[in-house]
Amino acid sequence: MRFPLRLGTRGSPLALTQARMVLAALRAAHGWAEDAIEIVTVKTSGDRIQDRALAEVGGKALWTKELDRALVDGDIDFAVHSMKDVETIRPPEITIAAMLPRADVRDRLIGADSLAELPEKAVVGTSSPRRAAQVRRERPDATITLFRGNVATRLGKLAAGDADATLLAAAGLERLDQPDIGAPIPLDEMLPAPAQGAVGIETLTDNAELRAALAPVDHAPTSACVRVERAFLLALHADCRSPVAALALVEGDGLWLRAEILNEDGSECVAGETMVSGDQGAAALAYDLLARASPALRSLFGA
Ligand SMILES: NCc1[nH]cc(CCC(=O)O)c1CC(=O)O
Numbered sequence: 320m321r322f323p324l325r326l327g328t329r330g331s332p333l334a335l336t337q338a339r340m341v342l343a344a345l346r347a348a349h350g351w352a353e354d355a356i357e358i359v360t361v362k363t364s365g366d367r368i369q370d371r372a373l374a375e376v377g378g379k380a381l382w383t384k385e386l387d388r389a390l391v392d393g394d395i396d397f398a399v400h401s402m403k404d405v406e407t408i409r410p411p412e413i414t415i416a417a418m419l420p421r422a423d424v425r426d427r428l429i430g431a432d433s434l435a436e437l438p439e440k441a442v443v444g445t446s447s448p449r450r451a452a453q454v455r456r457e458r459p460d461a462t463i464t465l466f467r468g469n470v471a472t473r474l475g476k477l478a479a480g481d482a483d484a485t486l487l488a489a490a491g492l493e494r495l496d497q498p499d500i501g502a503p504i505p506l507d508e509m510l511p512a513p514a515q516g517a518v519g520i521e522t523l524t525d526n527a528e529l530r531a532a533l534a535p536v537d538h539a540p541t542s543a544c545v546r547v548e549r550a551f552l553l554a555l556h557a558d559c560r561s562p563v564a565a566l567a568l569v570e571g572d573g574l575w576l577r578a579e580i581l582n583e584d585g586s587e588c589v590a591g592e593t594m595v596s597g598d599q600g601a602a603a604l605a606y607d608l609l610a611r612a613s614p615a616l617r618s619l620f621g622a
Contacts, residue, residue: 320528323357327386327395330360331469336494337518338399341536344419348535359395361385380406387413390521396529398521402514402545403488405521407553414524417537418545422490424516424566426450426509429501430477430484434458434508437484444473444482448583452562453509454486456585470495490516510564510579510590513548517541540569547601551578554602555609555620562619567601570594576601580608582616589616 324345328338335358342356349355364381383406386398390413402418409415431437434457443454444466451463464482466473470491477485488511492500520536522529544567557563562585565578579590589608595601609622 320532322355324355324397324529324532325359325395326356327359327361327389327398329363329382329386333401333470333491333495334399335360337401340419340494340518341397341399341520344536345532349532359389361389361395386521390523396522396526397533400519400521401491402517402519402549403512405514405519407549407557409521412524413521414530415519416522416530417520417533418541419518419520419536420538421541421544422493422516423503424511425489425503425506426486426511426515427489427492427501427503428484428486429474430482432502434504437461441483442481444476444485447486447512448560448562449512449564449581450486450509452581452583452585452588453564454585456581456588457508459584459586470497474500488515506566506577510566510577513552513563513565514545515566517545519545543567544569544574547574547576547595547598548578550598550601551576551605554605555580556622557620567595574600576604578604578608580612580616580620582613582619587613587616 326338326342328334338358342358345356363385382404387410389395390398434454437458439460441461442464443461444464445451446465446467454461466476466485470487473485489503492498520533522533547567548565551565552563555563562581562583567574567576573594573596576595577592579588581588589612591604591608593600593604609617609620
């Protein structure tokens, strides 16, 4: 192996924190010295575009394509991602080789103690079609305003009065040392995005040595759960415009997968849950939800 190993990441405070977590996990697993790994910050188009919804401007590839290129070009050895932001279909030359143990998967509501306690006709800032639909399912009187940018930017917009409330992943707030901001929303009220709370590490598929170096930091239950959540998304042909939630939990020898699809204003929601042992079970749940959806909701998924 050629040291120092280069760990590629986006430059946002959350991304850098996650990269440092991966660096620490790798060093601990291998007993490597402090200078065995260096963090390389890669600027992504997603970081530059702040004023439009992710869904409008090109989706999750905005956060992966520059890191993908750096991997393929040999400028970095590993890439660290929030798994939630990683496209469902990855290029064959890149492999998700490990995931750290998943954090709190819930969303947190900032600005009110619960969705029920939001003021009448509240304005809620989010750019997530899932969060928007789930908020409006509980609170049809609420209106949604577009909130983008990193965690600090969104909290700044809330403080400036651009909205009554906003939603952020508990995992991100925890990692940014702000675990007490807002209140967690129960899973029954707001099922998270597929892969929320998981940090993944990618490397080149054909580099067996680097893949093997990542194996000891892989948290198998997290990888198994995120894998079936991603299989569910794949079967739906969902992208970041699709209001979709999915969460798998280890249960005995299998995985318990809960998922839902919603229309944009949350007035229709089709939910289901089932034990799955792998990708086929996740796909079967996706087809079951689509079969029970109205034609209008099905058409959101091109079905
Ligand atoms: N889309 C941005 C993004 N990607 C991952 C996280 C949080 C960390 C995680 O889910 O692992 C966030 C911020 C948020 O949704 O609040």
